[in-house]
Amino acid sequence: DQQVKQNSPSLSVQEGRISILNCDYTNSMFDYFLWYKKYPAEGPTFLISISSIKDKNEDGRFTVFLNKSAKHLSLHIVPSQPGDSAVYFCAASGNTGNQFYFGTGTSLTVIP
Amino acid sequence: NAGVTQTPKFRILKIGQSMTLQCTQDMNHNYMYWYRQDPGMGLKLIYYSVGAGITDKGEVPNGYNVSRSTTEDFPLRLELAAPSQTSVYFCASSPGTSNQPQHFGDGTRLSIL
Numbered sequence: 001d002q003q004v005k006q007n008s009p010s011l012s013v014q015e016g017r018i019s020i021l022n023c024d025y026t027n028s029m030f031d032y033f034l035w036y037k038k039y040p041a042e043g044p045t046f047l048i049s050i051s052s053i054k055d056k057n058e059d060g061r062f063t064v065f066l067n068k069s070a071k072h073l074s075l076h077i078v079p080s081q082p083g084d085s086a087v088y089f090c091a092a093s094g095n096t097g098n099q100f101y102f103g104t105g106t107s108l109t110v111i112p
Numbered sequence: 113n114a115g116v117t118q119t120p121k122f123r124i125l126k127i128g129q130s131m132t133l134q135c136t137q138d139m140n141h142n143y144m145y146w147y148r149q150d151p152g153m154g155l156k157l158i159y160y161s162v163g164a165g166i167t168d169k170g171e172v173p174n175g176y177n178v179s180r181s182t183t184e185d186f187p188l189r190l191e192l193a194a195p196s197q198t199s200v201y202f203c204a205s206s207p208g209t210s211n212q213p214q215h216f217g218d219g220t221r222l223s224i225l
Contacts (some may be wrong), residue, residue: 006154009152043202043204049213091155098143098160098168099160100169102147
């Protein structure tokens, strides 16, 4: 039972344009959400997070939006750069913080 | 700044063999985790530990064992390797305080033939 879902396996965007990656979750007890970036043959690296008390968190070119009523979060990358080409995973955890649930990932390709 | 180190990076096993995947972290993190990632799938939690001497099952623990005798090390043991355990295994750690991200190793790619 997939509690965190990324319904788009892949996304292609032109360099300089906005990339929008989406993620949906089913468990209303989740209160902490993260995005990770993964290059081939490497482990995931933390990118940005948001807690459920916020609806937006921004870090440079990366912004995460959280819509709790829709159980939906999105990652915006502006402007997109070729180095952003990677697989992006969203993840969520509940108030115990012991377990993180991951989506299946979206492969982003930024075309120069 | 090593972070989370996993060994080996690659391994091929025969069905029925056993092996231990090693994981060590130098960040003094309390929490450690083992995940597996199958092709086209997300990371599934196998086992986790909230401190030395304490371990607990995740989503997919069958066929695996863990131990946590020190803060730094969290080995994952496969006793009787099966083809269904062919996967990429990631170890991670986190401080354990609320709302803190995990730090991942680079993974072990395991094939069982």
